[in-house]
Amino acid sequence: MIYDVDKETMPREELEALQLKRLVNVCQRVYANVKHYTKKFDEAGITPLDIKSLDDLKRLPFTEKQDLRDNFPYGLFAVPKENIVRIHASSGTTGKATVVGYTKRDVDNWADMMARCLSMAGVERRDLIHNAYGYGLFTGGLGAHYGAERLGATIIPASGGATRRQIQLMKDFGSTVLCSTPSYALYLNETSQEMGMDMKDMALRIGVFGAEPWTEEMRQEIESKLNIDALNIYGLSEIMGPGVAMECAVAKSGMHIQEDHMLPEIIDPVTGEQLPPGSVGELVITTLTKEGIPLIRYRTRDITSLDYVPCACGRTHVKMQRIFGRSDDMLIIRGVNVFPSQIESLIVETEGVSPHYQIVVSRENNLDMLEVLVELSEEGFSDEVRTLQSLSNRLQKGIKEFLGVTAKIRLVEPKSIARSEGKAIRVIDNRKKQA
Template sequence: MFWDEELETISQNKLKELQLKRLRDTIGRVYFNVPFYHKKFKEINIKPDDIKSVDDISKLPFTTRQDILDNYPTGLLAVSRDEMVRVHTSSGTTGKPKAIFFTKNDIDRAADLIARCLVMTGMRKNDVLQNMMTYGLFTGALVMHYGAEKVGILIVPAGPGNTERQILLMKDFKTTALHITPSYALYLAEYIKSKGIDPTKDLYLKRAYLGAEPYSEETRRKIEDIFGIDVYNSYGLSEMNGPGVAFECEYKEGMHTWEDNFVVEVIDPDTGEVLPDGQKGELVFTTLQREGMPLIRYRTRDISRIIPERCPCGRTHRRIERIFGRSDDMFIVKGVNIFPQQIENVLMSIKGVAMNYQIVLESLDNMIVRVEIAKDLFDGNVMHLVNLQNRITEELRKEILVKPKVELLEPGTLPVSEGKAKRVIDNRTL
């Protein structure tokens, strides 16, 4: 089923036409209304009329996270601040956040894309969505909320935490879908298990939407198995509305990127060159429909690739592969690039390991992976634990090519996350 069948299944040719029309319109608006872009375009002597095809986008300059920070708070607005109805921020690790403004139409369009995603993954009017994301400056909860409302879904705006109450709400309101961070989903799974609740019998869940933090394919499968539900991968970032930029359909093989709203490119992060479909590189997005704060060729620092093949679901919008890693999350040990998801993937596939873990970076050459052992698999035999420790070390070494120090911890030792989990602790003084 489709939310907007005409646009979701639009032919490739018509989509290109639509993209070009909207791209030229967007470029015109930023050129004349946003001094930052006007100056940037002038510097390389580009005028809106020079863009004659969508591919000409590669002539345009990039927008970086630093550009958004430098223009904080209102420097990138293309219409008057008075037209804005909402601002979201994305937490920066240092100093100021990135501020993203929305007009009324922008909110409506973001909600419309979410509605496509929800209907695409089977949600209907009679569904109940328990939204366990933090309502606030962060885009996740609110953008999803507006989209779900558009479909006519009953929303339980629970926010994160207070697990006992979450379960009560899930039972009493017969929640069929969760919007939740993966780390909290894992915690919820263990909590439910410890209370003797059988999610397939005692709850009404059918699907979950994970977001706000990276997670591995193993984690997705684990959550699907424990709750007996479908979990759909999705992609979003505050700079591009938040959630709903790209979403998996029922086939769960890559995420459809809503190309009538965004131009997606994959570039070589070092040279900035556009890479052909299928090649892995940094995702770059241009907004095509945004009024308040259009962004041209925004560098996401997320690594993925475009899947050009047609999807059996009938949607023509090209898919991107699940994010291989966010280049911000990547760290380097012994000169090797490592993404936290690689470590999570390994840990989640090993029996005897609980779901909480932490990566501690001690120096350029040393990392510690701290894992909690699974309570119910402890049999009192120290050799079995030593074997487990060795197995984890070896499996990790095979995956990341660096031998970490593995520490086995008592269950419950590591901090429990009910929101965004902090998996990597950096103790290096560089």
């Protein structure tokens, strides 16, 4: 089912004409109302009147997360504060929080976009959605909540925490859809087994998973253990929240970006040069309809590619591929670029271990050292030194052959790596502390 057929199946020529019209409009609004953009446009030697085609997008200045922090809290708002009906913010653990404001129209558009996303996943009005994304300043919970209500489905606002109670609620209520991080879905399954329950016996049929990168191998793991269709959703608070892009259940080959609301491009993360379609690089998004805090060429830092080939589901909006990693999370180990998702792929494919792991990077005698803590599965747990050594060697060899770096593998007991009810902590980089 397609939620909004007219907009989601719009011919490419018509869609690009709409994007150009909205691009000029949003540039006019920020140039007139946001001092930060007035200065940036002037420095770049461009005005909104100079934008004649979508090709002119590359002439516009970038926006980065630091710009939101530098203008904390309301410096990038494009409307008076009395027009803002809701504020969300990041945790600010690495600096000042990034604050985003929504007008009533922003909230309405967001609800429509999330309804589209749920529909892409195969969710229908008859479904009962268990929403385990966190509510509050984090955008995940309320984003999925409003989308479910707009679609007409039933929403259970479980939020995060109280895992055992969540499992009981899903069983008692007959939940058919689970919204959460992929790592939390695996944790739910693990906890249900401790409770003597099997999530395969529940009514669940669809999982909408996002808020952290995950691999195709983890998808297969989740689908196998929960007996559901696991689909990928993408979003970020600065742009809107969840619902920027969603994988369709028909093709399962990338996430459709809501192109009537957002203009995506791929750039070289080092040079900032715009790359041609199909290239792997950093995703940059310009918001086309956002009123509260419109952003021009926002650098997401997420590494992906864009696929413009028509989709079997009938939607014409471009598909972004699964996030390969983040340009700012990429680890450089002795000159080699390493993404945590690459290591995760190898771990999930290995028999005898669970998909729970942690990467620890340190520096010894001026050399980068990579250690990977890998949790044994209950089935793979063994006291035999030979068995464990063989497993460790197999993982070490796989990482060496695939990535070209030597990693120390430390096998740890089942359930010994801390679980997270939000985003899983995959990397601990101790080099900054040792500097």
